[in-house]
Amino acid sequence: MLFTIGGSVLVVFVYGNFVALNGLFQPFRAALAQIGSVLMRGRGVAMDTTNSGDSLGDWCALVGCLVFGIVAAALWSVLDRRKTDYRSLGRALFEVARIGLVVELLAYGLAKAIPIQMGYMTQPAHQLPLVGDLGLKDTLWTFMGASDAYSIATGLAEITAGLLLLWKRTWLAGGLLAIVAMAQVFLLNLCYDVPVKILSGVLLATAIALTAPCWPNILRVLTNTTPLPPKQLWPAPGTRRLRLGASSLGLVAVVAHSALMATLAIIAVIDIHSPRSPLDGEWQAISFTIDGTPATITAQDPPPWANVAITDRPDSQSLITQTPSGATTSWALDLKDQTLLIRRHLSDSPTPIRYHWNPDHTLTLSGTLANHQIEGRYQRRPMDRPTSPFRLVQPAPDPDLPKTS
Incomplete structure (x- = not known):
């Protein structure tokens, strides 16, 4: 029983996680998941195609491994009962x-x-x-x-x-x-x-x-x-x-x-x-208008983009917008012909946002969002996180600053 249960768990969850063997063991995992799901829930289970872990199908597969191991060990013992x-x-x-x-x-x-x-x-x-x-x-x-x-x-x-x-x-x-x-x-x-x-x-x-x-x-x-x-x-x-x-x-x-x-x-x-374009980075708004009117911090439709983060790397592209309240929104991003094509959901039609470099090294974003014309001018926003991994000698705290902890 230790061999059948342990072996099936290892095959499904350890060896099945290997890059070269994932596809080979996936049908076995799916079959065990159906066994476990029928026993626990009385019906089958849909397997997660995104390869994310700890899905309902994975837990059902774990139960299926236990059931399979017990049954296999029992049959093995009967068929091979002379061996000690x-x-x-x-x-x-x-x-x-x-x-x-x-x-x-x-x-x-x-x-x-x-x-x-x-x-x-x-x-x-x-x-x-x-x-x-x-x-x-x-x-x-x-x-x-x-x-x-x-x-x-x-x-x-x-x-x-x-x-x-x-x-x-x-x-x-x-x-x-x-x-x-x-x-x-x-x-x-x-x-x-x-x-x-x-x-x-x-x-x-x-x-x-x-x-x-x-x-x-x-x-x-x-x-x-x-x-x-x-x-x-x-x-x-x-x-x-x-x-x-x-x-x-x-x-x-x-x-x-x-x-x-x-x-x-x-x-x-x-x-x-490896950033692929100068747009890659964090940007802070200098000005933001909605339908030609300067936006206020209480503007809600659409909320102004106080900060934006553009990721343009070989492995990922995305736009993150942040409102004055600090709330962020993630957008899927494609860059094409001086335009940011953004989508809130992958199934949405892309919304074009034009971008333009200004002589003063600022970035202008403009387009139509939620039936309103928006335009924002941005400058790069440096982050304050130190880059050195180690600091053995700590600077003396500023006695004039209020304590936060």
Whole structure:
């Protein structure tokens, strides 16, 4: 039962998350989701085509894995009831779980060590919203993305755990470090509503399961008592040639997948930090008129754009507008012939907003919005966030400024 349940969960949620294997295991995930949904809800479930995590279909698939594992184990036991020793299955599951955990640790570690996972939070689109208006996930992503140094440090911890898991003499240290790293990730995902709760929970459970046979000795070391004879988990059973072949195959898979993820991360980092036009950046209004009349802070139809953030990067294009009250609106953006084509929803028809560079290095935006003619003149708005990741000597606080905390 441990083999069938653990194996199905690993295949669906860990190996199915690999870039090269996602499409291969998707039908299996969908079938298990229907089984789980029928048992829980009495009807089928639609699978999320956006590949977002923690959807209803994913939770139903997790239930389907449990049901499938129990039924498969029962049938297996009946058909193979004469066999009494299944230790080889445990060792096989150990190897499958170890390789899957290594690949995921290296993939997510590389995405932080090469700052891509949260690095896009430095783009103009994410600079204007007020902190109080951010959702829990965006709050966490903003915190992580604000410091590349911290993101890199957390990524290196995951990479180190993955590398240590690869070798016989260090796999236990890697497993224990993986528990610490994944416990933090799972807790952050749970508390900040990040839709990777199932995957991070499965990876945490995998790290715990891999190291579980060594817990008695770990506790004895911590309590300064005599250790027990170690349990043999490594290498897997079989001939030396078979063991070497399996290890080599796993190592090749890890290296290939990690190289692919590193290459994609490097390309994404370059795209994130490569503005394609001078419009890219944050802009503050010098003047704003609605139907030729200067707008006031109470104008509601449409509200004036006090600030705008234009993101024009190879990986994304967007327009963020901010009202005097601080509320922001996100627009899909296409640039064409000195015109911003903006859409509030992807299904909407584009609204053309003309832009023009002025001799005084300001930007003018004009067009028709909500049946009103709008025109705004903008100058670049520098952000106050310091760029240095470390500051050991703090400046003395200004005694003339009021305290805010």
